[in-house]
Amino acid sequence: MRKLLVVVLALAMVLGFSLVAGAEEGVTDTEIHIAQWGPQTGPAAPWGAVARGTGVLFKMINEQGGIHGRKIVYHMFDDAYNPAKTKAGVKELQESVGIFAWASGVGTACGLSVKDYLMERKVPWVGPAAGSLHWIQPPQKYLFAVYPLYVIEAKALCRYAAKNLGLKRIAIAYQNDDYGKNGLKGAEKELANLGMKLVAKVPVEKSDTDMRPHVMQLRKAKADAVLLWVTPVHAVRIVGTGHAMRFNPQWMSTSTCSDFPLMYKISKGLWKGVIVANFAELPDSKSPLMLQYKEAFNKFAAKGERWGVFFYAGIGFVEPLVEGLKRCGRNLTGERFVKEMEGIKNFKGIFGRISYKPFDPNDPTCRQGQNEVFLSQCLEGAKSKQLTDWMEIHWR
Numbered sequence: 001m002r003k004l005l006v007v008v009l010a011l012a013m014v015l016g017f018s019l020v021a022g023a024e025e026g027v028t029d030t031e032i033h034i035a036q037w038g039p040q041t042g043p044a045a046p047w048g049a050v051a052r053g054t055g056v057l058f059k060m061i062n063e064q065g066g067i068h069g070r071k072i073v074y075h076m077f078d079d080a081y082n083p084a085k086t087k088a089g090v091k092e093l094q095e096s097v098g099i100f101a102w103a104s105g106v107g108t109a110c111g112l113s114v115k116d117y118l119m120e121r122k123v124p125w126v127g128p129a130a131g132s133l134h135w136i137q138p139p140q141k142y143l144f145a146v147y148p149l150y151v152i153e154a155k156a157l158c159r160y161a162a163k164n165l166g167l168k169r170i171a172i173a174y175q176n177d178d179y180g181k182n183g184l185k186g187a188e189k190e191l192a193n194l195g196m197k198l199v200a201k202v203p204v205e206k207s208d209t210d211m212r213p214h215v216m217q218l219r220k221a222k223a224d225a226v227l228l229w230v231t232p233v234h235a236v237r238i239v240g241t242g243h244a245m246r247f248n249p250q251w252m253s254t255s256t257c258s259d260f261p262l263m264y265k266i267s268k269g270l271w272k273g274v275i276v277a278n279f280a281e282l283p284d285s286k287s288p289l290m291l292q293y294k295e296a297f298n299k300f301a302a303k304g305e306r307w308g309v310f311f312y313a314g315i316g317f318v319e320p321l322v323e324g325l326k327r328c329g330r331n332l333t334g335e336r337f338v339k340e341m342e343g344i345k346n347f348k349g350i351f352g353r354i355s356y357k358p359f360d361p362n363d364p365t366c367r368q369g370q371n372e373v374f375l376s377q378c379l380e381g382a383k384s385k386q387l388t389d390w391m392e393i394h395w396r
Contacts, residue, residue, distance in 0.1 A: 024333050024334065026100025031073050035102055036074075036102060036104050037077055039080055041078055046231075050129050053311040053313060056314075067326055104318055109179070126321035127147070131148055139361060145369055146370055148371060150185075153255060162196065170199065170226075173202045179229065232257050250273075253276045260378045278373060283312070352372030372391060375387040
């Protein structure tokens with residue numbers, strides 16, 4: 001009877017631990033289910049490397065033993081940069097598999113299509129791969145932004161164009177959605193501070209293919225600097241069309257077009273001279289973390305994959321998520337995770353410094369992790385020249 005009692009108690013303990021572990025959606029005694037969407041096809045396919053980069057980070061972590069004995073089970077799907085597909089895929093995984101947290105995810109419109117759904121379910125989401133004000137206005141308890149706001153990037157570029165390059169006639173070609181309009185907003189804010197105005201604001205639809213009408217507007221405005229807040233494909237088309245029309249202002253762009261080897265290749269060298277904002281270290285950085293991640297890339301990345309800014313951005317966007325998981329110990333719940341994330345101060349991975357604060361519905365800054373960028377310029381052969389140090393810029 002005594003042996004039977006011991007066996008029964010042991011089984012009860014095992015079942016008890018299993019029930020406790022299984023009570024939290026997406027968490028078992030040995031696994032943590034994390035998911036992400038990313039455009040592997042469609043007009044934004046160059047950004048699809050973000051999701052693949054995240055996968056390599058998780059493989060590295062799992063090889064090292066996981067996080068407090070739990071391995072990360074990574075679920076990634078292609079949404080083709082289509083919000084309808086994003087919404088359908090997120091809902092299917094969340095309700096059929098059970099996801100503890102969502103990592104990164106490319107696109108402002110894509111993210112907006114699922115933001116309310118995830119927040120209503122109290123599912124943590126860390127590092128949306130878009131610098132939209134929508135992630136923090138209003139702030140959401142379970143959403144932690146990492147990407148420096150597009151407003152910040154645009155302000156930094158306009159400031160440099162005006163103060164460092166002495167350019168007076170600044171224009172913008174922007175994607176006619178929340179992504180592009182955030183860049184427009186930042187440009188207008190900074191130029192207003194400098195007593196200037198945009199000389200042209202040219203909207204670009206994702207379906208547009210002929211860039212001549214857009215470039216004609218920019219040339220007519222006699223712009224000497226043009227910000228490009230569009231997809232990589234549209235950015236290259238605009239620069240190429242400008243070159244063909246003998247319109248060659250100082251082109252400047254957001255970090256979403258900062259993968260110089262890619263942009264240089266698809267533009268056939270015309271990307272040379274373009275100045276961009278950067279949220280992460282440059283590809284050839286020799287920092288210990290970058291070297292560690294590059295080693296993981298060489299070991300785990302699929303054949304034919306390329307080491308570049310979009311790929312390792314998928315690592316940087318989720319570094320805070322991994323840090324939060326580590327701080328939770330074995331007691332991993334959604335609420336505990338949120339509390340630990342709120343305690344992150346001046347965290348430094350391969351991005352700029354990242355900090356959060358306890359949730360305050362009236363304080364957007366409590367969920368904006370990074371406010372630092374630096375600028376670089378594309379040189380011959382797609383080499384990078386860093387133009388500034390990290391700059392902390394206030395977005396309001």
